[in-house]
Amino acid sequence: MANRLPLEGIRILDMGQFWAAPNAGRAWADAGAEVIKVESCRRPDPLRIQARKIYPDNDPGGEHGDHWNRSGMVNERNRSKLSLALDLSHPKGRDLFIELAKQSDAVSQNYSLGVMDRLGIGWDVLHKANPKLVMVSIMSQGLTGPESSYVSYGQNLEQLGGISYTSGYPDDEKSSVGFALPDPIGGATAAFALIAALRHREETGEGLHIDLSQREAATLIIGDAIVEYSLTGQVPPRIGNHEPGSNPSECYPCEGEDEWIAISISNDAEWLRLCEAMERVNLGSDNRFATIVGRMRNRDAVDELIGEWTARFEKMELFKLLQSHHITAGAITNPRELFQDPHLRERGFWEQVEDYSCGTQEYYGRPMHLSENPYGTRTPTPKLGQHNYEILGGLLSLSNSEIDQLTNEGVIGTEPILTAEGGMARRAS
């Protein structure tokens, strides 16, 4: 019997762009849903044509000159989907979208507040067209409230959500991490929220709208700090790399430039094992370091001692050596090393994909594995508008000549219409 995928039979119109929302779409697509990435030639996913441009061998050209299909940022997170390039600002485009929504189970979108309504495809319209439809709006700050129209990127939400504050160097109040953790968090949150909502629909027969705030999703990840503040009235201090209950707990230098290993010692027995690994067993009975309190009070001395030792080792060798002594450690791994990591290789984490315009590339796979119904990338990220004919012909029964006509009118297409700078999206992940 063929492998049955968990979301087989579910159709989702995915208008997600940038990072968080397309990632959610990929979670559903990999799990078997028919996910149609809806973009338009006028307004493709901005990562196809602007922002960080990452092309194979730094060459935007490619065999067919279609640089918008060669963007690594898009190809990494839109796998297993179909592509429909439909101009939603055109009345015909809007009507076709509504017809598709009638035949779909869900719509996912992360436009700025009000865009869906202005396009004439807001929740009220779609819900009326298809009362069983589930829609998830993956907003920066939700659909309501005084800041709901504010625009953000992941780094903004990292600051607003409290993650940045808790994540600096303890000795530098200005230090602020600049990643964009709220993006993967927001995408993963949208992924599970829609799956939960689909179950709700099965139970009640009613469609529903999910108003998701990525700012709130970010704060939820450090929710215990809110409860702690409520409990103590104190804003907890920054602790850098110190893990509660671990002494020492820090990054130590290794051989080479900017090479490091993280070590986290959770009890006295583990400290003794570290002393053995360092071939300094006498330290195990040194009163300054033998106890947790001793190591807390002499933290600088402990760090110096360990750092002098780790600096003599290549980090990957040291990582293995420490783990062989049952010591909690991890090498700070760069992308090259991550792709080579023997554990992730053996687990089959990386997925090799024959991209349509980029040749063979490897991307991260899924962090969850079902024993009986395994799933992962099914098809490469589609080219812009690759499935226009298949979708409009198949789902809406339009004839080829009708679809040709839509192409001629610019309602659908396969190449971006590049407008002047500033004509593109005013909206972030």
Added chain:
Amino acid sequence: MSGPLDGLTIVEGGHGIPAAYCTQIMGVLGANVIKIEPPEGDETRRLGPFPNDAPDRESSALFLYLNRNKRSVTLDLDTPSGQDLFRSIVKRADAVVENFAPGYCDERNISYAALSDEHDSLVMSSITPFGQNGPYRDWHATEMTLFAIGGLMNIVGDINREPLKFGGSPALHVAGINSFTATMLAMHLAETAGIGQHVDVSVLEGLGASHFQDLVDYEYHRTVIRRGDMRTPIPTSDGFISFQVQAHVYNDFRRLILGPDAADDDRDAASAIQAQQSGEMDLEILTWSLEKTKLEAYRLGQEAHVPAAYLADMSDIMASPQLQAREFFVEIEHPKAGTLTYPGFPAKLTGSDCRFEPAPLLGQHTHEVISEFTDLSAAEIGELQAAGVL
């Protein structure tokens, strides 16, 4: 109204964050969650700070947050009697979500193989640092070391200093979210096709799948990205703000700082932004920002369409007009810890309710759950309690 997960019974086992966070969300959305704790309690019960610095296993902020909406059953899984009760409870549940160390369940005859023997459509989700197989399976890990191995520490922090982990435990929470998704998908197959399965969730792989650009940078043109100089946020009269200035808002940003009459920059946007990032407008930005509070500067930036943010600490977050308007925070009364403020749920679902009940006291529901899920008499349960199994 009802919740999306009404009617599902989930058994949670293990210590710490990932499984507890996963099932906590399930409980908010309506699932009936039974938390199995060892007689001494989940280890997060020991984590402070505590009110008045008095350690109390019922008042750990982390525990209270992670275990809302659950019932607590204490079971000694090192005894055959405890293992047997675990199996009895699972027999009448839809899923088990656990983060015991690999091998722990096999040794106690509560592995997926053992449990599914008596329950065909059982879903069991096992969350571990490295997954259920592979050379690192049994290696030791914490949030920080996983961040290191997962390649994120390499790009977080200042290149002139040591790499940094994020505050809190986002890796472990994200693993909980991933487990939620996978468990729901598997339960969907169980409900519709009667298929049960074992779900293997790796915390490390959750981080591997959370990279923004550095993996593609390497894969597409062999460039290894490292941390940069940490950009210092902009000081205001009472804290810090920052802007994300992209090409399409660059001239809006100029007018925000230089005044409404400032002419458009005639350079191309990319070089203008690069010049601004290397300090070209720093003096003007400071002159503008230091006269404003962080909230004013944030609002003015956003009103000018420039993505702006302020560096929010916990007190700022609790006071946020946006979060308050959305009723993001909920008050929950707990018999020992009192009434505290918690974050709610980050999404509103039309026609559906979220549930926010306090975390359970240790073993609060042992008797109730054992009576509900097994055919043991009150006298037999009493014997098990006397023997220390419960």
